[in-house]
Amino acid sequence: xxxxxxxxxxxxxxxxxxxxxxxxxxxxxxxxxxxxxxxxxxxxxxxxxxxxxxxxxxxxxxxxxxxxxxxxxxxxxxxxxxxxxxxxxxxxxxxxxxxxxxxxxxxxxxxxxxxxxxxxxxxxxxxxxxxxxxxxxxxxxxxxxxxxxxxxxxxxxxxxxxxxxxxxxxxxxxxxxxxxxxxxxxxxxxxxxxxxxxxxxxxxxxxxxxxxxxxxxxxxxxxxxxxxxxxxxxxxxxxxxxxxxxxxxxxxxxxxxxxxxxxxxxxxxxxxxxxxxxxxxxxxxxxxxxxxxxxxxxxxxxxxxxxxxxxxxxxxxxxxxxxxxxxxxxxxxxxxxxxxxxxxxxxxxxxxxxxxxxxxxxxxxxxxxxxxxxxxxxxxxxxxxxxxxxxxxxxxxxxxxxxxxxxxxxxxxxxxxxxxxxxxxxxxxxxxxxxxxxxxxxxxxxxxxxxxxxxxxxxxxxxxxxxxxxxxxxxxxxxxxxxxxxxxxxxx
Numbered sequence: 064x065x066x067x068x069x070x071x072x073x074x075x076x077x078x079x080x081x082x083x084x085x086x087x088x089x090x091x092x093x094x095x096x097x098x099x100x101x102x103x104x105x106x107x108x109x110x111x112x113x114x115x116x117x118x119x120x121x122x123x124x125x126x127x128x129x130x131x132x133x134x135x136x137x138x139x140x141x142x143x144x145x146x147x148x149x150x151x152x153x154x155x156x157x158x159x160x161x162x163x164x165x166x167x168x169x170x171x172x173x174x175x176x177x178x179x180x181x182x183x184x185x186x187x188x189x190x191x192x193x194x195x196x197x198x199x200x201x202x203x204x205x206x207x208x209x210x211x212x213x214x215x216x217x218x219x220x221x222x223x224x225x226x227x228x229x230x231x232x233x234x235x236x237x238x239x240x241x242x243x244x245x246x247x248x249x250x251x252x253x254x255x256x257x258x259x260x261x262x263x264x265x266x267x268x269x270x271x272x273x274x275x276x277x278x279x280x281x282x283x284x285x286x287x288x289x290x291x292x293x294x295x296x297x298x299x300x301x302x303x304x305x306x307x308x309x310x311x312x313x314x315x316x317x318x319x320x321x322x323x324x325x326x327x328x329x330x331x332x333x334x335x336x337x338x339x340x341x342x343x344x345x346x347x348x349x350x351x352x353x354x355x356x357x358x359x360x361x362x363x364x365x366x367x368x369x370x371x372x373x374x375x376x377x378x379x380x381x382x383x384x385x386x387x388x389x390x391x392x393x394x395x396x397x398x399x400x401x402x403x404x405x406x407x408x409x410x411x412x413x414x415x416x417x418x419x420x421x422x423x424x425x426x427x428x429x430x431x432x433x434x435x436x437x438x439x440x441x442x443x444x445x446x447x448x449x450x451x452x453x454x455x456x457x458x459x460x461x462x463x464x465x466x467x468x469x470x471x472x473x474x475x476x477x478x479x480x481x482x483x484x485x486x487x488x489x490x491x492x493x494x495x496x497x498x499x500x501x502x503x504x505x506x507x508x509x510x511x512x513x514x515x516x517x518x519x520x521x522x523x524x525x526x527x528x529x530x531x532x533x534x535x536x537x538x539x540x541x542x543x544x545x546x547x548x549x550x551x552x553x554x555x
Contacts, residue, residue: 092209094201094202094205095190095205096149096150096153096190096191096192096193096194096196097192097193097194097195097196098150098193098194098196098197098198098201098202098205099194099196099197099202100197100198100199100202100203100206101123101197101198101199101202102197103197104197107195107197109195110195110196110197111145111146111147111150111193111195111196112147112196112197112198114145114146114147115144115145115147115148123151123198123199123200123201124200126151126200127151127154127157127200130151130152130154130157131157131160133157134161135158135161135180135181138152138157138158139152139181146191146192146193146195146196147193147196149191149193150191150193150196150198150201151198151201153177154201154204155175155176155177155204155294155295156204157177158175158176158177158179158180158181159176159295161176161180162176162179162180163278163279166279166280170182170285171288172285172288172289172292173185174292174293175188175293175294203409204296204406205294205296207296207406207408207409207412208294208295208296208352208408209294210408210411210412212351212352212376212411212446212448215376215411215415216376216426216428216446216448219426219427220419223419223424223425223426224425224426224427225244225245225246225377225379225425225426225427225435226243226244226245226246227245227246227248227427228245228246228247228248229247229248229249230247230248230249230250230325230327231245231247231325231326231327232326232327233326233327233329233330235327236327236328236460237460237461237462240327240436241365241438241460241462241463242438242462243436243438244377244379244425244427244435244436244437244438244441245435245436246427246429246433246434246435246436247325247327247433247434247435247436248432248433250325250326250434251322251325251369251370251371251432251433251434252432254321254322254323254369254371255320255321255322256321256322256371256454257322257371257432260371260372260452261372261452262287262290262348262372262450262452265283265348265452266283266284266287268310269283269309269310270282270283270284270287271283271284272309272310273309274286274301274303274306274309274346274348275301275302275303275304275305276299276300276301276302276303277299277300277302279299286299286301286348290348290349290350290450291350293350296406296408296409297352297353297405297406297407297408298349298350298351298352298353299349299353300347300348300349300353300354300355301346301347301348301349302345302346302347303345303346304342304344304345306344306345306346307344310346314344322369322454324367324456324458325367325434328367328436328456328458328460330458330460330461331343331458331459331460332458332459332460332461332464332467332496332500332503333364333457333458333459333467333492335492335495335496335498335499335500336491336492336495339481339482339485339491341361341362341478341479341480341481341488342457342479342480343364343456343457343458343480344454344455344456344457345454345455345456346452346453346454347368347451347452347453347454347455348451348452348453349447349450349451350447350450351447351448351449351450352407352408352446352447353446353447354375354407354444354445354446354447355407355443355444355445356403356404356406356407356410356444357388357389357391357392357401357403357410357442357443357444358401358442358443359382359440359441359442359443360437360439360457361457361478361479361480362457362467362470362471362478362479362480363439363440363459363463363466363467363469363470363471364439364457364458364459364463364467365436365437365438365439365457365458365459365460365463366436366437366455366456366457366458367434367435367436367437367455367456367458368429368434368435368437368445368453368454368455369433369434369435369453369454369455370429370430370431370432370433370434370435370451370452370453371431371432371452371453371454372431372450372451372452373431373447373448373449373450373451373452373453374428374429374430374431374447374448374449374451375428375429375435375445375446375447375448375451375453376426376427376428376445376446376447376448377426377427377428377429377435377443377444377445378415378418378424378425378426378443378444379424379425379426379437379441379442379443379444380418380421380423380424380425380441380442380443381423381440381441381442382440382441382442383423386422386423388401388442389414389418389421389424389442389444390414390417390418390421391403391404391410391413391414391417391418392442397474398474398477399474399476399477407444407446410444411446428448438463439459439463439466439467440463440466461503464496464503464504464506464507465507465508465510465511467492468489468492468493468507468508468511469511471488471489471492472489475489
């Protein structure tokens with residue numbers, strides 16, 4: 064059972080999503096409505112849930128699912144019936160869904176999704192005391208939104224540490240480092256963006272610009288208001304693919320460039336597609352706790368992620384048929400669907416300790432002015448340990464050309480980032496590679512053929528117990544075997 068929350072009275076609060084909350088940093092504050100975890104009901108003399116009538120038969124999760132079908136007026140009506148339903152209808156995810164489903168042209172962020180949707184100024188928000196309500200479904204999101212990150216992102220075991228290097232040459236990267244995550248500490252510090260960018264500077268220059276933040280398109284000034292005043296379990300993450308044009312930036316080799324890829328990441332074979340290439344570069348801005356749950360980068364590309372302000376914690380796992388996905392992550396047979404805890408905090412809370420003990424796990428903090436390499440196919444979760452600004456870019460290095468060709472050819476339903484009018488991305492890419500880099504294309508295709516032949520031979524060994532050569536002159540008959548126990552070759 065969790066410790067009882069700090070006792071407080073509630074009436075009108077300037078920011079109803081957070082208490083004042085002059086408590087130590089390592090103590091999670093009490094829920095703003097006083098809601099407690101379900102276990103506390105075992106010793107309670109009163110439970111507000113008793114007032115909801117026949118609905119008391121339903122689990123909390125089902126009640127929350129039913130409320131998802133109501134509009135704002137419906138939620139307000141249900142919330143007026145009793146304190147228990149008042150608490151259920153105050154769940155932020157309900158109001159976030161309503162806001163995102165029909166976003167207004169202009170709005171003022173009022174500290175919570177509910178207050179913003181209903182246009183209630185913080186000073187006019189009333190909070191009812193629901194301290195006799197016991198619900199994990201209501202308490203856990205608040206709990207996850209306030210757990211301290213420090214125990215999870217610090218004290219990284221030496222064996223798990225991501226390699227840190229000052230810089231790498233193009234030759235060093237391709238010879239030794241293209242399959243390995245690492246952090247470079249020096250190249251980003253030469254960028255004009257590193258020297259001048261801050262949230263305040265970007266707000267002054269681009270406050271009226273509209274950027275993509277997950278499922279919404281907001282003026283940057285709206286996002287900054289949200290970024291500085293929210294208590295979401297999974298804070299909205301600004302992740303915009305068109306920031307270069309929106310901000311009028313020059314990048315790459317231009318003498319007035321705002322940033323450029325370090326030399327070791329300079330080759331990107333997707334560039335042979337010119338204007339038909341898929342999305343490749345994003346501006347990323349977010350508050351502490353914002354980030355991305357476990358995923359692999361699209362189209363079997365590699366990536367670099369440069370932190371301009373703030374810092375990010377990364378935890379990563381190699382992708383292999385020999386290894387399962389990260390703890391808490393479940394993948395469909397064709398790897399098209401990934402299921403994991405809904406929030407980063409929930410994953411940290413439930414699976415981080417196991418992940419640290421899992422073979423292949425590596426972790427690290429990418430700090431201000433540093434850049435991290437994500438090799439093709441690696442699982443990674445990233446979370447901001449403080450408000451952060453970053454730029455990321457996907458690319459195909461020559462070492463992973465075969466992986467990209469295999470993905471584009473055999474997983475056409477999972478290809479992403481191309482314009483809708485770009486037909487047959489695989490065929491276009493092969494044609495352009497044949498024209499621009501025929502030697503690299505031939506090497507990659509030969510590599511894929513060798514792998515395919517190896518899988519075919521292994522399949523023959525498993526089914527027939529012998530290779531074709533071994534079978535010559537042998538007596539006929541069917542046999543079935545699994546090969547030697549030490550084999551780790553994937554069966555197609």
